[in-house]
Amino acid sequence: MAHDMPLSAVPEGSTWRVSRIAAGYGLSRRLSELGFVGDAPVSVCGRTNRSIIVRLCGQRYALSRGIAQHIYVSEASVHG
Amino acid sequence: MDRKKIRVALAGNPNVGKTSLFNALTGARQHVGNWPGVTVEKKTGKCTKGGHEFEIVDLPGIYGLSAYSLDEEVARDYLVQERPDVVVNIVDATNLERNLYLSMQLLELGMPVVLALNMADRAEERGLGIDIPCLSERLGVPIVQTVASKGLGIDALLDAMARRAEGTKAAAPPLPYPGHVESSIASLVSVLEKDPGLTSSYPVRTLAVLLLESDPAARRLVEQSTAGASAQTALSSIDTDAMEIDIVDARYGRIRSILGQSCTAPSASGTSLTDVLDTVLTDKYLGIPIFLSLMWGAFMLTFTFAEPFMEGIDWVFGWLIGLVSETVGNETLASLLGDGILGGVGSVLIFVPNIFILFFILAILEDSGYLARAAFVMDRAMARLGLHGKSFVPMLMGFGCSVPAIMACRTIENRSDRMVTILSAPFITCGARLPVYILFAGAFFGAREGTVVFALYVLSILVAIGSAKLLRSAVFRGETSPFILEMPEYGVPTLKGSLLHMWERGAQYLRKAGTVIFVGVIAIWALASLPWGVEYGAADSVVGSIGRAIEPLVRPLGFDWKLAVALIFGFVAKEVVVASLGVLYGTGEDMLPDAIRADPAITPLDAMGFMVFSLIYSPCIAAVAVIKKETGSWKWMGVSILYSTVLAWVAAFAVRHIGLALGY
Numbered sequence: 001m002a003h004d005m006p007l008s009a010v011p012e013g014s015t016w017r018v019s020r021i022a023a024g025y026g027l028s029r030r031l032s033e034l035g036f037v038g039d040a041p042v043s044v045c046g047r048t049n050r051s052i053i054v055r056l057c058g059q060r061y062a063l064s065r066g067i068a069q070h071i072y073v074s075e076a077s078v079h080g
Numbered sequence: 081m082d083r084k085k086i087r088v089a090l091a092g093n094p095n096v097g098k099t100s101l102f103n104a105l106t107g108a109r110q111h112v113g114n115w116p117g118v119t120v121e122k123k124t125g126k127c128t129k130g131g132h133e134f135e136i137v138d139l140p141g142i143y144g145l146s147a148y149s150l151d152e153e154v155a156r157d158y159l160v161q162e163r164p165d166v167v168v169n170i171v172d173a174t175n176l177e178r179n180l181y182l183s184m185q186l187l188e189l190g191m192p193v194v195l196a197l198n199m200a201d202r203a204e205e206r207g208l209g210i211d212i213p214c215l216s217e218r219l220g221v222p223i224v225q226t227v228a229s230k231g232l233g234i235d236a237l238l239d240a241m242a243r244r245a246e247g248t249k250a251a252a253p254p255l256p257y258p259g260h261v262e263s264s265i266a267s268l269v270s271v272l273e274k275d276p277g278l279t280s281s282y283p284v285r286t287l288a289v290l291l292l293e294s295d296p297a298a299r300r301l302v303e304q305s306t307a308g309a310s311a312q313t314a315l316s317s318i319d320t321d322a323m324e325i326d327i328v329d330a331r332y333g334r335i336r337s338i339l340g341q342s343c344t345a346p347s348a349s350g351t352s353l354t355d356v357l358d359t360v361l362t363d364k365y366l367g368i369p370i371f372l373s374l375m376w377g378a379f380m381l382t383f384t385f386a387e388p389f390m391e392g393i394d395w396v397f398g399w400l401i402g403l404v405s406e407t408v409g410n411e412t413l414a415s416l417l418g419d420g421i422l423g424g425v426g427s428v429l430i431f432v433p434n435i436f437i438l439f440f441i442l443a444i445l446e447d448s449g450y451l452a453r454a455a456f457v458m459d460r461a462m463a464r465l466g467l468h469g470k471s472f473v474p475m476l477m478g479f480g481c482s483v484p485a486i487m488a489c490r491t492i493e494n495r496s497d498r499m500v501t502i503l504s505a506p507f508i509t510c511g512a513r514l515p516v517y518i519l520f521a522g523a524f525f526g527a528r529e530g531t532v533v534f535a536l537y538v539l540s541i542l543v544a545i546g547s548a549k550l551l552r553s554a555v556f557r558g559e560t561s562p563f564i565l566e567m568p569e570y571g572v573p574t575l576k577g578s579l580l581h582m583w584e585r586g587a588q589y590l591r592k593a594g595t596v597i598f599v600g601v602i603a604i605w606a607l608a609s610l611p612w613g614v615e616y617g618a619a620d621s622v623v624g625s626i627g628r629a630i631e632p633l634v635r636p637l638g639f640d641w642k643l644a645v646a647l648i649f650g651f652v653a654k655e656v657v658v659a660s661l662g663v664l665y666g667t668g669e670d671m672l673p674d675a676i677r678a679d680p681a682i683t684p685l686d687a688m689g690f691m692v693f694s695l696i697y698s699p700c701i702a703a704v705a706v707i708k709k710e711t712g713s714w715k716w717m718g719v720s721i722l723y724s725t726v727l728a729w730v731a732a733f734a735v736r737h738i739g740l741a742l743g744y
Contacts, residue, residue: 021325029293031329033144035178039122045355046362051459051563052133053362057177060358062456064563 003075007042008052008068015043016073023070034061036071084498085133085243089159092170093179093187093196094141095568097198101170101228102138103580105238121490129238137164143178145185148296153297159191165245168237169221170196170228173203173210174569176343180335183219188255190283194244195223196237206352209344218338229574237561257289257330264292264318271314275307291315293321323383354570358453367457374450375476378441382434389433397426398502416605424601434511436586438480442473443581447458447573455565465545466552467504468497475501477585478508482703484585485510486710496556502710503720504548506699509540514653516694519658523673524684532691540695545728600652600701601659608663615666623664637693637732638686642679647693653700685739689732697728 004019018040021028021077035057036042046053063071090105092098099517106125123138140157159167169186171179182260186193195216203210216223222240226233257265278287278301290298291311291658300309318646331432361370401418408414445451451473459469470492478485485505492498514533521532607622614621619641626648627641634644642664650657658672665675676682682690698721699707706718 028315029146029328030143032325033146033181034564034566035181035332037332038325038329047360047364051456053358053456053567057175059175059178060354060567062452062459062563062565062567064459067564 004072005074006069007044007054007063007064007073008069010044010073012044012047015041016075017041019072019074021071027067027070031067031071035059042071042073084131085135085168086241087161087162087164088134088136088168088241089139089164090136090168090170091139091155091159092141092196093143093172093182095566096141096170096172096175096179097140097226098141100577101168101196101198102669103577104228104231104234105134105136112377127238129235130242130244131336132238134238134241142182143188144182146293156189156297159186159189166241167193168241169193169197170198170226173197173200174206174208176210177332177335180219180338181331183221184255184331184335187219187221188283188286188288188289192244192247192558193221194237194240195219195221196222196226196228196233198226198227198228201227208506211342211344213605215342217337218342229577255331255334258326261292261323261326261330264323265289267291267314269313270312272302274310278302278305278307289327290328292320293327294320294324328395334437343483344410352569354449358567359571361450361453362456368461371454371457374445374454378438378445379479380502382438382443385437386433390430391429393426393433397422397429401426403617412609416602419663420601420605421598424604424656425598430515431676432586432590435480436582438511439477439484439585440578440582442477443578443585445572447571447578447581447687448684449568449570452565452567456567459563466549468492468494469565470549471497471501474505475508478505478510478544480511482506482508482510482699483706486706489710496552499711499716500502500548500551502707503551503716503723504544506703506707506720506724507540507544507547507696509537509695510654513694514656515658516650517691519661519673519676520687520691523677524682524687536691536695539692543696543731544662547723547727600649600656603652604649604656604660604663634729636736637689637729638683638736639690639693640681643682643686643690647697650694651698651701653702654694657694683744685736685744686732688739689735692735693728693732695719695728696731697725699724 007016011015018036018038020038021031021036023031040056042054042056044052045055045060051062052068053060054068057061090102102123103123106127111124121140125136125138127134127136137158139155142152142155145152145156145159149625158164167186169183171183183193183195197212200210212223215386222244224233224237224240226237228234256262260573265288268291269284272284272287278284282290282298282301287298287302291302292315302308305311360366388667396456401422404414404418404422408417442451455472457469458472462469462471471489473491474485474488476485477488482505485508486502489501489505490497517533517536518529521529525532590618604623607626610622618624623645624641627645630644630648631639631641634647639647642661642721645664646657646660651661661676662672665672665679667675676687698704704717704721707720708714711717
């Protein structure tokens with residue numbers, strides 16, 4: 001997937017789709033259990049300097065920037 | 081009538097109403113303990129309906145069964161080893177996609193699942209339509225709708241549980257994985273089947289899938305089996321990293337296809353109340369001021385509401401002590417009952433209103449969903465101090481009592497973060513230390529009493545923060561763990577739920593008052609009365625000898641033997657510092673301020689040093705016991721006692737010499 005970027009860099013508001021998780025065993029497992037899996041729609045609804053709040057399948061999570069850096073997303077329209 | 085016993089396990093994600101459901105099912109018939117060998121809380125309970133007796137185990141709240149966290153490992157071990165007759169899987173109807181992930185894993189383990197579809201009312205409000213018969217058929221499990229917080233659907237759930245337990249345990253149809261995953265599964269299955277020991281605990285197909293997911297527990301199990309070596313060979317030719325993601329994707333893919341047939345999404349995803357509240361409450365600039373004013377309000381409410389209750393308790397104990405001295409003829413017995421038990425236990429029970437009200441307010445904040453936001457808002461500030469956002473709640477509870485504060489550290493996943501918080505939280509001045517300040521500040525600082533007490537509160541926060549920074553930089557190095565925090569929907573907390581929550585935590589304090597402190601006050605009374613015939617608490621009693629023996633140690637701080645004795649007994653519980661001074665000065669608590677003010681051995685500067693020492697030195701015995709339990713280490717328990725006591729000595733020494741230098 002060429003045009004993906006980390007969730008930490010995504011502007012607030014619009015909806016994106018998870019393209020891949022670039023992390024080790026523990027973290028990628030934890031994230032996928034929460035629903036950060038291929039094609040899942042995700043949007044950023046708030047941020048502070050250290051963390052962001054995202055919405056995923058109707059549920060909200062606060063993630064540290066560090067974690068958000070491991071989650072790659074691409075534009076929703078690419079996948080329809 | 082001989083009832084049929086049915087063993088039930090309750091499984092579900094955190095924040096989906098699992099505790100409410102457990103309470104609704106079992107009522108008061110529950111027992112709280114620990115899972116063997118670990119500090120994860122285990123709740124069990126019973127209920128009966130018709131000819132059935134249900135024994136219900138509340139598994140930890142988990143997102144999956146991958147043995148990634150301790151909670152998950154505990155839950156999976158229980159399911160696999162105990163094979164319950166029914167697994168009630170509670171799911172949040174408003175968030176089915178994520179919740180069903182755990183359901184998928186339960187079904188793969190071959191568990192006899194009954195699905196409790198909770199919060200269906202909220203899903204309906206949001207316009208989410210769920211075709212329950214269709215969902216039930218596609219998943220192959222019975223589904224019961226519940227609103228656990230209101231106790232709705234419980235009867236139907238019990239009926240479904242009974243039917244499920246009696247029904248045939250037909251394994252759910254296996255989840256089909258993509259072709260390349262299936263062929264890897266098949267090659268592993270053929271290897272694993274050679275060791276019959278392996279297949280007795282897990283379905284062999286499930287075990288193969290777990291191996292492909294690089295599951296640590298499954299790998300350990302297989303490595304120890306006779307099939308270990310050949311399984312290793314088979315695995316080495318497979319790219320498990322890629323496989324793992326494909327497996328998770330396949331599960332979610334199946335969930336989406338099931339939901340696509342059985343659910344209708346709301347027409348428009350308009351802005352919800354939660355969105356609006358979060359915009360304000362987690363705002364970059366407003367978040368912290370809002371949080372701090374809420375906390376300030378909580379403390380003001382606590383102390384205002386508690387006041388009349390405290391006066392009431394004080395009055396009752398005063399009356400009881402009077403009654404004892406009038407009616408009990410035997411002088412020794414009267415002294416034991418009055419000076420010892422009633423005086424000691426009364427000085428502890430007086431904090432019960434404070435602690436219960438504080439816990440009640442915290443329960444309301446937690447149940448409404450706000451505390452998760454508080455952790456988020458505070459995370460940045462806490463990170464600067466070397467702490468995790470989740471450390472904030474234990475620290476806050478520390479103002480009530482260190483025991484539940486240390487227990488609350490369980491929610492912090494990362495070990496280093498947890499250890500730092502456990503070891504720093506006891507420095508937060510607990511409710512039990514307040515009477516020491518009130519006594520000494522009131523006796524020596526008159527009108528400036530309030531300022532002095534406030535300064536001690538600030539000092540306690542500074543000491544806790546300083547210790548956290550020190551521990552973080554010297555012992556538990558490394559970044560604070562990355563932060564994933566679920567933010568539940570805001571909701572109106574129910575009175576019953578919040579009261580139960582308050583009771584669970586407050587009862588720990590009551591138990592402490594009933595056991596440790598009760599024994600402690602009797603011990604003090606005995607030491608102050610022995611050898612027989614001495615004046616109660618006099619210098620030639622056992623207590624007096626102990627005090628004079630250690631007096632040289634605290635002499636540089638300006639403390640005499642009575643203060644030394646009070647500090648020793650304060651280890652039993654910090655409340656006992658005041659109670660034992662009452663004993664040693666031979667006065668009631670009303671007269672105690674006058675008595676210590678009149679004692680030429682105590683100057684205002686000594687009083688200040690004594691308050692600082694009381695604030696910092698070793699946590700009480702109950703807190704120390706919990707530190708041992710939660711860290712699982714005698715060493716860290718010892719470190720906690722020694723470090724805090726040395727620090728207290730240094731601080732009190734500094735207070736004295738700075739004070740002397742300033743001419744006090």
